[in-house]
Amino acid sequence: MYKIPAFLLFICLSINCFSQTAVIDSQTKHPVSYATISFGNGQGVFADDEGTFMFTKKIYPDIDSLFVSALGFKDLHISSENLPDTLHLVPYIDKLDEVVVRAKLDRKYKEESMEPYLDDDYYKCWLPTIESEIAVYFKNPDDKLKKLTEVHFPIALESKDWEKRHKSNAEKKPFSTLFKVNVYQNNNGFPGKPLTYQNMVFRVTEKHGDAFTLDVSGQDIYIPESGLFISLQVLGYTDKVGKLLPNKKYKEIKSRGQTVKIPTNFRPLLPFTNEIPENNTFIKRVFLNRNQWIQFKKGNVDDSSLIKAGLNNYGMGITFNVYKDE
CATH class of the missing domain: 2.60.120 (Jelly Rolls)
Structure with a gap:
């Protein structure tokens, strides 16, 4: 049977007591999966597949700013005070246009x-x-x-x-x-x-x-x-x-x-x-x-x-x- 380490189990059981924040696309309103949330001091976390991450001053009392980034989006710098439930990332259209799109090849x-x-x-x-x-x-x-x-x-x-x-x-x-x-x-x-x-x-x-x-x-x-x-x-x-x-x-x-x-x-x-x-x-x-x-x-x-x-x-x-x- 798969066992979750004790310290992770404790975090999971306590998650409802902490604040969760969602990262979404400002245009489509879809979640931005696995966004990077950096604290600017060598620390950070990742959002999950639904674009959510957990942050609270109880866990990170010395963090006053968050830097949120994801491929294809402009970086977001936001204060950790009164952190909203939802963060909106703006798509970086110029970068997305640089990806080369090829037709399906029907060749040996x-x-x-x-x-x-x-x-x-x-x-x-x-x-x-x-x-x-x-x-x-x-x-x-x-x-x-x-x-x-x-x-x-x-x-x-x-x-x-x-x-x-x-x-x-x-x-x-x-x-x-x-x-x-x-x-x-x-x-x-x-x-x-x-x-x-x-x-x-x-x-x-x-x-x-x-x-x-x-x-x-x-x-x-x-x-x-x-x-x-x-x-x-x-x-x-x-x-x-x-x-x-x-x-x-x-x-x-x-x-x-x-x-x-x-x-x-x-x-x-x-x-x-x-x-x-x-x-x-x-x-x-x-x-x-x-x-x-x-x-x-x-x-x-x-x-x-x-x-x-x-x-x-x-x-x-x-x-x-x-x-x-x-």
């Missing part, structure tokens, strides 16, 4: 794949936190037209019994986590503008094995000549039916009269590899450093145990259709 194609790199070693894994987004660059090897159809995300599971962690039949720790996927253009070697404004999310549990395959064939994403970036971002834990739970990005631990904030690590773990010679992985802290991307390599991220071990890439894989010339 060959399916090709770049396989993911799998590993189940705890010490070779990235521990996802709510503020981190990881993007992997995939180059386009030639000028043939290519459509992205699947993305393969390596994951590592943990055994309930640490002593049995290397046994494939060992019982795994239960979890249910929601991830969000973004696809970006290549902007001079860094993730640039989105190639799609559609929300792509998936839920992964301990039952999904060594990798999760996401079908993106319906998104009509064509690989540009300069390649593309695909990113993965943890939104938080869910209930057993996939509904995003209120998640805090840190745990507060009192030590010697002081409160220490420890980032909350979410499962599953993301295995990194040393089998890719290039530095194809980029990271950013969504609520920190002005949301800027940095390349995951020595000199940029010197405090990482993964970098020190030579594990410089998240081993994501893709499948795509290569269309034959007309």
